[in-house]
Amino acid sequence: MRLNNLHIRNFRNYDELSLDFHKNVVIFMGENAQGKTNLLESIYALALTRSHRTNNEQELIQWEKEQAFIKGNVQKEYTKVPLELFLTKKGRKTKVNHMEQKKLSSYIGQLNVILFAPEDLSLVKGSPQGRRKFLDMEIGQIDPVYLYESAQYQKILKQRNQYLKQLAEHKQTDELYLDILSEQLIDHGSKVLFARQQFVKQLEYWANQLHQKISQSKEHLTIIYRSSIPGDHWADEQTVKETYAQEIEQVKGKERLRQVTLAGPHRDDMSFLVNEKDVQTFGSQGQQRTTALSVKLAEIDLIKEETGEYPVLLLDDVMSELDDSRQLHLLETIEGKIQTFLTTTTLKQVKDKMSVEPEIFYIRQGQLEGEDV
Numbered sequence: 370m371r372l373n374n375l376h377i378r379n380f381r382n383y384d385e386l387s388l389d390f391h392k393n394v395v396i397f398m399g400e401n402a403q404g405k406t407n408l409l410e411s412i413y414a415l416a417l418t419r420s421h422r423t424n425n426e427q428e429l430i431q432w433e434k435e436q437a438f439i440k441g442n443v444q445k446e447y448t449k450v451p452l453e454l455f456l457t458k459k460g461r462k463t464k465v466n467h468m469e470q471k472k473l474s475s476y477i478g479q480l481n482v483i484l485f486a487p488e489d490l491s492l493v494k495g496s497p498q499g500r501r502k503f504l505d506m507e508i509g510q511i512d513p514v515y516l517y518e519s520a521q522y523q524k525i526l527k528q529r530n531q532y533l534k535q536l537a538e539h540k541q542t543d544e545l546y547l548d549i550l551s552e553q554l555i556d557h558g559s560k561v562l563f564a565r566q567q568f569v570k571q572l573e574y575w576a577n578q579l580h581q582k583i584s585q586s587k588e589h590l591t592i593i594y595r596s597s598i599p600g601d602h603w604a605d606e607q608t609v610k611e612t613y614a615q616e617i618e619q620v621k622g623k624e625r626l627r628q629v630t631l632a633g634p635h636r637d638d639m640s641f642l643v644n645e646k647d648v649q650t651f652g653s654q655g656q657q658r659t660t661a662l663s664v665k666l667a668e669i670d671l672i673k674e675e676t677g678e679y680p681v682l683l684l685d686d687v688m689s690e691l692d693d694s695r696q697l698h699l700l701e702t703i704e705g706k707i708q709t710f711l712t713t714t715t716l717k718q719v720k721d722k723m724s725v726e727p728e729i730f731y732i733r734q735g736q737l738e739g740e741d742v
């Protein structure tokens with residue numbers, strides 16, 4: 370798929386801007402703090418209704434404005450889909466084909482994007498929370514049911530934690546209600562767990578191939594889903610559910626003391642092994658970066674396999690963070706069929722390495738300076 374055009378209004382430092390895209394590689398060029406990342410963020414938000422930089426969507430609305438608007442036409446293999454996102458102080462509204470969508474799951478997935486920013490290079494050595502967010506965002510894009518289940522899980526988790534606290538403070542006494550919440554938690558949580566495990570298997574398949582290529586067959590990558598629920602190779606959803614229920618029973622006493630839910634997808638993590646050694650602990654910085662790059666680029670193949678279409682790639686100033694050999698692998702990937710938007714402050718460095726002619730937009734203080742087509 371590709372994005373044919375983009376129209377934004379009152380978004381970050383942009384009053385109003387319309388862009389048409391004709392080439393497969395689009396570069397947003399400009400000095401620091403001019404609005405390059407804001408443009409990638411607007412494409413990301415158009416795809417996923419949220420930002421990659423903040424959990425507070427209000428920040429996307431231009432200062433002193435009431436609402437922000439993003440619109441774009443997505444070209445798929447056989448159809449064109451106009452998408453619209455309205456962000457207001459009260460919430461968000463989405464439209465597909467000019468029709469309002471009540472369910473997030475009927476909107477997300479219309480435009481698939483993969484965003485790669487310098488902070489993604491720390492996927493391996495960063496926090497478990499960052500890796501869980503990565504899993505949720507990526508699976509959510511290709512599986513609307515996952516989006517629903519993980520939202521339900523978070524809701525029940527919050528309620529359950531509150532209830533555990535209230536029981537400890539003797540504001541509640543009904544033990545049966547805790548059992549009901551546990552049952553709901555296990556129900557939604559086991560679906561999340563099983564989907565994550567399946568996704569990680571697929572991710573490993575694609576990422577290992579890339580990792581081997583980048584490391585010239587010297588390194589083999591293994592990815593393991595590390596769960597707070599025992600066992601990491603559940604045969605089916607029912608097995609996860611049963612194991613999860615046993616674990617909740619097991620930690621019941623501790624939970625009552627600590628007043629939080631101690632088992633479930635919200636406490637899980639992922640490990641990356643290079644040649645059987647944990648790369649987070651034993652890997653060099655180069656190996657950690659190669660792993661992160663392989664995992665990110667693997668998503669391209671994974672989304673293509675799942676949806677039948679290539680996603681759109683957003684690269685936020687990552688070229689400058691990679692050495693020559695890794696830059697080459699990245700360019701090899703993007704100069705194929707996949708539409709890529711990238712930001713840079715040093716145009717020549719990026720352009721000189723490309724074998725295709727990019728489309729360049731010069732950005733200055735939230736405006737277009739000129740267009741090189």
Ligand SMILES: Nc1ncnc2c1ncn2[C@@H]1O[C@H](COP(=O)(O)OP(=O)(O)OP(=O)(O)O)[C@@H](O)[C@H]1O
Nearest residue numbers: 381382401402403404405406407428429430431432
């Ligand atoms: N809600 C907002 N309303 C108006 N302006 C905003 C808002 N949020 C951020 N900005 C402005 O956007 C600018 C930053 O834009 P952006 O992050 O896209 O920079 P950039 O061009 O990618 O820079 P760099 O190369 O440093 O990453 C800053 O000047 C900031 O003040």
